[in-house]
Structure formats: structure tokens, C-alpha cells
Amino acid sequence: MTRKVPLIYVDNVTRSYDGGGVMALRGVSLGIFPGDCVAILGKSGSGKSSLIQIMGGCDTPTSGQVVWREEPVRDQGEWQKLRASEIGIIFQEFLLLPALTALENVEMALMGKGASAKERNAHATQLLEMVGLGSRLRHLPSALSGGERQRVAIARSLANKPALLLADEPTGNLDSANAEAIVDLLLDLQRTQGTALVMVTHDEGLAARCRRRVRIKDGLIVDDSLTQQAPAASTDGAPARAEAALATAAAPDALQPQA
Amino acid sequence: MNLVTLALRNLQRRAARTAIVSISVGLAVASALSLIALSNSVERGSGEGMDERGGDLVVISRNASDIFSSFIAEDKQKQLAAIPGVAEVSGELAMFAPVDKDQQKLVTALSSESYFWRRMPMAKGRAPTPADRRVVVLGVDSSEALHKNVGDTINVYDENFTVIGVTKYQSAINRSMVYMLLPDLQEIAFRQKQVTMFQVKLQPNFTPATVAAVRAEIAKLGSLTASPTDQLLQHDRNLLVMKAISQSVSMIALSMGGLSVLNALLMAVQERTREIGIMMAIGWSKARTMASIVLEGMLIGVAGCAAGIPLSYFICRLFEHMPTIGGILSFEPTIDMILPTLLVSVVLCGLGALYPASRAARMSPSDALRRP
Numbered sequence: 051m052t053r054k055v056p057l058i059y060v061d062n063v064t065r066s067y068d069g070g071g072v073m074a075l076r077g078v079s080l081g082i083f084p085g086d087c088v089a090i091l092g093k094s095g096s097g098k099s100s101l102i103q104i105m106g107g108c109d110t111p112t113s114g115q116v117v118w119r120e121e122p123v124r125d126q127g128e129w130q131k132l133r134a135s136e137i138g139i140i141f142q143e144f145l146l147l148p149a150l151t152a153l154e155n156v157e158m159a160l161m162g163k164g165a166s167a168k169e170r171n172a173h174a175t176q177l178l179e180m181v182g183l184g185s186r187l188r189h190l191p192s193a194l195s196g197g198e199r200q201r202v203a204i205a206r207s208l209a210n211k212p213a214l215l216l217a218d219e220p221t222g223n224l225d226s227a228n229a230e231a232i233v234d235l236l237l238d239l240q241r242t243q244g245t246a247l248v249m250v251t252h253d254e255g256l257a258a259r260c261r262r263r264v265r266i267k268d269g270l271i272v273d274d275s276l277t278q279q280a281p282a283a284s285t286d287g288a289p290a291r292a293e294a295a296l297a298t299a300a301a302p303d304a305l306q307p308q309a
Numbered sequence: 310m311n312l313v314t315l316a317l318r319n320l321q322r323r324a325a326r327t328a329i330v331s332i333s334v335g336l337a338v339a340s341a342l343s344l345i346a347l348s349n350s351v352e353r354g355s356g357e358g359m360d361e362r363g364g365d366l367v368v369i370s371r372n373a374s375d376i377f378s379s380f381i382a383e384d385k386q387k388q389l390a391a392i393p394g395v396a397e398v399s400g401e402l403a404m405f406a407p408v409d410k411d412q413q414k415l416v417t418a419l420s421s422e423s424y425f426w427r428r429m430p431m432a433k434g435r436a437p438t439p440a441d442r443r444v445v446v447l448g449v450d451s452s453e454a455l456h457k458n459v460g461d462t463i464n465v466y467d468e469n470f471t472v473i474g475v476t477k478y479q480s481a482i483n484r485s486m487v488y489m490l491l492p493d494l495q496e497i498a499f500r501q502k503q504v505t506m507f508q509v510k511l512q513p514n515f516t517p518a519t520v521a522a523v524r525a526e527i528a529k530l531g532s533l534t535a536s537p538t539d540q541l542l543q544h545d546r547n548l549l550v551m552k553a554i555s556q557s558v559s560m561i562a563l564s565m566g567g568l569s570v571l572n573a574l575l576m577a578v579q580e581r582t583r584e585i586g587i588m589m590a591i592g593w594s595k596a597r598t599m600a601s602i603v604l605e606g607m608l609i610g611v612a613g614c615a616a617g618i619p620l621s622y623f624i625c626r627l628f629e630h631m632p633t634i635g636g637i638l639s640f641e642p643t644i645d646m647i648l649p650t651l652l653v654s655v656v657l658c659g660l661g662a663l664y665p666a667s668r669a670a671r672m673s674p675s676d677a678l679r680r681p
Contacts, residue, residue: 150310206591
């Protein structure tokens with residue numbers, strides 16, 4: 051049987067602020083496998099956003115390390131390359147550039163990858179059509195609703211065809227109807243594109259729609275389990291991997307102490 | 310979309326600030342260009358004037374720091390005329406002199422036999438003959454500035470002279486000149502038997518070898534040096550000082566333009582910290598993030614040049630209306646002045662943007678994204 055290798059593995063990571071006065075993460079280990087659908091739950095200040103920031107390389111752990119496909123990520127240069135090619139990030143506040151149209155915001159993520167302006171334009175258009183914004187390409191963020199802005203952000207995060215999609219409270223600024231639609235879209239993309247999705251939320255209902263639930267409290271993972279609603283067996287075998295991850299904190303062989 | 314579009318959008322978002330910074334860069338460019346045009350016009354104007362009058366070489370004292378401090382004995386003319394390859398020699402005494410009490414004019418005195426009189430293009434009247442005394446020929450601009458015409462009298466060093474002709478030279482320096490006979494100026498300026506320079510006309514179809522040989526022969530005559538007309542002022546100490554001052558002030562002006570770009574972009578980076586965090590979060594490299602900000606600075610430089618170049622032409626027109634210099638020189642920024650200024654300006658604006666850009670690129674994405 052082929053050994054399952056985590057896409058990303060957070061290895062005993064701590065994160066403190068204010069010179070150690072505030073401990074956001076206290077030795078967290080978590081593995082995410084290709085095709086996983088993971089909800090990270092927790093109250094405000096529990097450390098879930100710190101964890102996802104560290105998983106995207108936007109923040110640096112105080113101690114511990116993050117391993118991408120069995121290779122530790124050493125510096126911001128390596129993280130930048132990962133964000134450019136393997137990791138997509140979606141933020142609660144959408145974080146679109148206000149001076150650029152929806153299309154240009156998505157094109158931004160395609161710049162510097164060797165594609166011509168025409169190719170970038172075509173790809174960005176395709177992504178926006180995929181998230182249902184084909185008729186809103188030339189609109190500035192200020193002319194879009196909250197749900198539409200988040201769709202633009204999702205299209206932007208998919209521009210590099212990521213293996214891992216990190217969503218930090220993607221529905222936090224949306225009404226329930228829009229939140230539902232955005233989660234539908236993310237889960238659909240996760241299923242159809244085989245992207246691993248890690249979604250931070252404090253909404254138990256939305257979390258229940260993910261196969262795996264990770265609960266954080268006071269900077270520690272207190273629960274990592276499969277949801278009741280999750281299919282017993284999926285085509286990619288993700289639930290089985292999640293169970294394994296839960297049992298062992300998903301430490302890949304490469305990271306276990308050598309005998 | 311590309312980096313230029315992004316930079317333009319960011320500049321357009323803060324249109325008033327972009328306009329103000331571009332204007333300040335434009336003023337710096339205009340100041341620099343006008344100063345350079347001012348210093349170059351002296352050299353260019355003198356060369357044009359001498360070329361128009363048809364000399365090939367100009368002989369001055371070797372130790373003279375500038376053309377007006379050159380004193381040469383008039384009788385050197387015979388020795389110069391005897392050098393093989395020389396066709397004609399004309400001694401000139403040149404100085405700024407008070408004309409009609411309150412106007413300083415460049416007065417050039419030539420002997421009545423000078424070949425310049427024969428070549429002088431006359432708009433009105435005639436050139437002097439050996440029999441004439443106390444007569445002048447005016448350049449057309451002098452004629453207009455002094456409101457004098459053929460038959461009128463002008464006063465030079467408290468002596469009256471009759472205007473017998475008006476020239477139609479084209480170059481600014483010749484148009485503004487007052488020409489008189491050599492003995493008259495030597496007498497009224499107490500410069501008996503002296504000239505400032507000799508203009509040397511070479512034999513037709515001379516070669517560079519001829520020029521070199523004649524210059525070598527002239528050098529043998531003692532403390533004299535001969536230069537082609539376009540190189541006459543290359544070693545003029547006053548002009549060199551003026552050029553150095555102009556260039557220094559120009560660099561200061563352009564640096565201030567660069568500093569205003571630095572200031573504006575530093576503010577822009579502070580305001581757009583979060584946006585820079587977004588760029589990093591979507592995988593933009595430090596180099597690309599920096600390039601987008603440096604490009605903004607360079608675009609301000611280009612906009613500043615677009616405003617500054619026409620402004621420099623306007624300032625040069627103002628110079629031409631200044632009584633002390635306007636009647637003597639013509640000021641015009643030329644392409645060989647504009648291109649280096651444009652280049653320096655854009656580079657300085659880019660350098661001004663470099664510090665804000667590097668500050669932006671040093672931020673961690675999470676720090677940048679946490680900013681309001």
C-alpha cells in the first residue's frame with residue numbers, strides 16, 4: 051500500500067505575540083492531505099487564524115516548522131513561491147485591490163508566471179465565469195456586493211491552480227444566504243478540482259459540511275474528527291486519511307525521530 | 310493588465326497628489342534645463358557668432374582665463390599672416406562698454422582692412438572705410454534696443470559715434486553687437502596697440518592636418534593659443550565655473566524632485582500597506598512588489614518631464630527678455646540637453662521610490678494585512 055504523504059504538515063508549531071505574553075498556538079501539529087476538506091473551528095482568539103496564516107506562510111511560527119510535501123519551508127522566498135504556485139488564500143475581508151476591476155484583481159495573481167497579457171486575461175475571465183461573475187468582469191470592488199467580492203477573491207485564489215486552498219473565515223462578512231452560496235462554491239471547487247480545502251470558521255453548521263473538523267481551544271487542537279455528514283467512503287479516501295492523521299497527529303515518516 | 314497599468318491606476322487613485330508631485334518634478338526639470346541652456350548658450354552663441362562671421366581659428370593669449378582678459382600686441386598680425394596655410398588675419402578688440410550711458414553692449418572693433426567688413430551682411434547703410442572715424446555699425450537687435458538708425462548718434466565711453474550701417478547677421482550675439490573701427494576703441498578704452506584676439510581665415514579647402522600645422526606654428530609665436538571657433542570657450546575659466554554652478558544647481562533641483570517622489574511614495578506605501586500585503590499573499594515576489602512601486606516613481610518622473618520641458622522653453626523666453634543677457638544670447642533647450650536631463654530625472658525619481666519600495670517589500674504579509 052502506498053504511504054500517504056501530507057500535502058502540508060504543521061509540526062509542533064507555537065506562535066506567541068508581545069514577546070511571549072500572548073500564546074496563540076502552543077505546539078500544534080496538523081497534517082493536511084491532498085483533496086482533504088477540513089474545517090478549523092474555534093472561538094475568537096483560539097488561534098485558528100494564526101494557524102491558517104502560518105499554513106500560508108503569511109506569518110512565521112515562533113517555534114516548530116511547516117513541511118510542504120515532506121520538505122521544510124525555510125524562508126519567505128520559499129513561501130512566496132508556494133503561494134505563487136501551490137497555495138491559494140481567501141480572506142474574511144475579501145482583500146481586493148480597490149483600484150482594479152474584478153478581472154484585473156484575478157489577473158494580478160497570474161502576473162509573473164510567464165503568461166502573455168492575452169492569456170492572463172482569458173484565464174482570469176474563465177475563472178470569474180466559473181464563480182458566476184462572467185457579467186461583472188469590469189466592475190470595481192466598490193460596485194460589487196459582499197458575496198460577489200468574495201467570489202472574486204475565490205477566483206483569484208484559484209488562479210494558480212492551487213493544491214491547497216486556505217480560507218480564513220470566508221463567510222464572516224456575508225449574510226447567511228451569501229455565506230451558504232460561497233461555501234457551496236468552495237466545496238464544489240474542492241470536489242471538482244481535487245484541491246485540499248482548509249476553512250476557518252466559527253459556524254458549526256458550515257463546518258459540518260466539511261469531511262473533517264479540527265477544533266482549536268487556547269492554542270491547542272482539542273478535536274480532529276470526521277463529521278457525521280461526511281460520506282462513509284469518498285472517491286479519494288480522504289476520511290480514512292483524516293482518521294489516521296487524528297491518531298498520529300499526521301507526522302510523516304520523514305519527520306519522525308530516526309531510530 | 311501589466312505592471313505599468315497597475316502603477317498608473319495607483320497614481321490615478323490619488324490624482325491630486327500625483328499632480329502636485331509631478332509639478333514639483335516638472336519645476337525641477339524646468340530649472341535644470343533652463344540653467345543648462347543658460348550656460349550652454351554662452352558657448353554655443355559665441356561659436357555661432359564667430360562661425361557666421363567666417364573665421365576658422367581664433368587666437369587668444371595662452372594664459373587668459375577668459376576671452377576678455379586676453380591682451381595681444383596688435384603687431385602680431387603680420388607674423389600670423391605669414392604662417393603657411395593662413396589666408397587672412399583680423400585683429401579684434403572686444404569688450405562690454407557703456408552705450409548711451411545706461412546700456413552695456415558688446416562692442417567689437419576691427420581694423421578698416423579687416424576681411425570681416427567685406428563679408429558683413431548689411432541691412433541698411435554701409436561698412437566703414439579707412440577714411441572714417443568715430444562711426445559704428447549696429448547689429449539689428451542693438452539698433453532696435455537703442456532706437457538708433459543710420460545717421461543717428463550713439464554715445465560709447467562718453468564719445469559720440471555716428472551710426473553708418475545696420476547688419477543683418479542671424480546669430481543672437483552678432484545681432485546684439487556694436488561694431489566700430491579698431492583705432493577708435495583702442496583710443497577710448499585706453500588699449501592702444503592692443504587686441505583681444507585674432508580671427509584667422511585659412512586657405513580654402515584646408516584639411517585637419519593644415520589646421521594642426523597652423524596651430525603649431527601659432528604656438529611657436531609665444532604666449533598664444535589658437536582654437537577652432539567651436540572650441541574657443543572650452544577652456545574659458547568663467548564659463549567652466551558657470552557650467553559647474555549650473556550643473557550643481559540642476560542636480561540639486563532634480564534631487565529635490567526625487568525627494569518629493571520619495572516623500573509621496575512613502576506616504577502611498579503607508580496608506581497601501583494592506584494592498585502590498587495582498588500582493589504578497591497572492592504570491593508576488595519582493596522584486597515584483599518593489600518594481601511596481603519603483604515604476605510609480607519613474608512614471609511620476611516621466612510626467613514631470615512632460616510638464617518640465619515646455620516650462621523650460623517658457624523660462625528661456627523669459628531669459629531672453631532680461632536686459633543684461635537677453636539681448637546677447639539665445640536660450641533654447643536642445644535635444645542633447647533634454648535627453649540627459651530626462652534620463653537623470655527618471656532615474657532619480659526611480660531612486661526616490663526605491664526606499665519606500667524596499668520598506669514595502671521587507672514587510673511580512675501578516676503584518677501588512679493586519680494594518681487597517
